[in-house]
Amino acid sequence: MVVDKREILAANPLLSGLPEGVVEELMAVSVLRQFADGDCVYAKGDDGDGLLGVVQGRIRLSNSSRDGKELLVMLIEPGDWIGEISLLDGLPRSLDAFAMGDCAVLFLPRARFDALLKAKPELYQYFIPMLCRKLRLALSYVEGVALFPLPARLAQRILELLTFYGIADDKPGILIDMHLPQEDLAKMLGVSRQAISRELKRLEAGHIIELAYGQLRILDKAALQQELDRHA
Known part of the structure; x- marks a missing residue:
């Protein structure tokens, strides 16, 4: 599958405001990863080694109890991103991510991403909305279950x-x-x-x-x- 990485990065509403030079840098360090239906994209506890943007297919984010009961947290569609929490706080993945159908993701490695933010800390302002969205969803879920x-x-x-x-x-x-x-x-x-x-x-x-x-x-x-x- 031929993918225009520039288009993927520019089309995402959370990253579309990035300066053109930064988009070019992200594009240069990103790689395309492909998964078959049911493949594990990453597992809870895995190292947060990068940010993943969904290009094709869907990804289900979930957690499972010891008896195997699944709590489906979110379904990720093309154009959306996952992995930003571990990417920014350095802690392991908090959920399991599995491909639904043939799936392709754009992977931005953490080391190169960290180097970019260290060199240009003003860029944090473009990535904070990702965390805010996830935080709002998490708080909404907790509120609903409790009340x-x-x-x-x-x-x-x-x-x-x-x-x-x-x-x-x-x-x-x-x-x-x-x-x-x-x-x-x-x-x-x-x-x-x-x-x-x-x-x-x-x-x-x-x-x-x-x-x-x-x-x-x-x-x-x-x-x-x-x-x-x-x-x-």
Whole structure:
């Protein structure tokens, strides 16, 4: 697969503000890595050896309990980045990352990345938003688990997905532009698929969402927000 690394770096909203010279430096030290469906991109506890930008396919970030129960934290789509926390704090990876389908990532090695930031510390301002986004998502998840019943937690997660992946098309409402099986949504919230299915059908019956195979369309965002506000 032929990839224009310049286009990948420039297209990402978190890095698009970088000076042209810095983009050139990042492009020079980056390498393309490819993974097959199910391959481990990195494992919890691995050394944080670099930043990874998804070029093709998807990556699932998750954690597992000792009995094998998976908590799906996030699905990473093309154009997004992972690994920035370990890259900046120097600690091991905190989650498992697995390829979904044939996957290609742009890898920026930590040593070269650190050297660039050391030489130009003013560049930290461009990478802090990455950490802020992950921190907001983490705090939102903790808040939901601690305080909200399932209907509110589901509404909260759908609204988060809408923020990052919502697109307008030629149909009513806003489509969450990612393949989102109910099983994955259940793993995001740490509940059974049956429980998620019941809640989604209730929302669909209320004309708040519309379901299709692996897809979710939001018809009434205000009503979804009310589901959350009712328990906040």
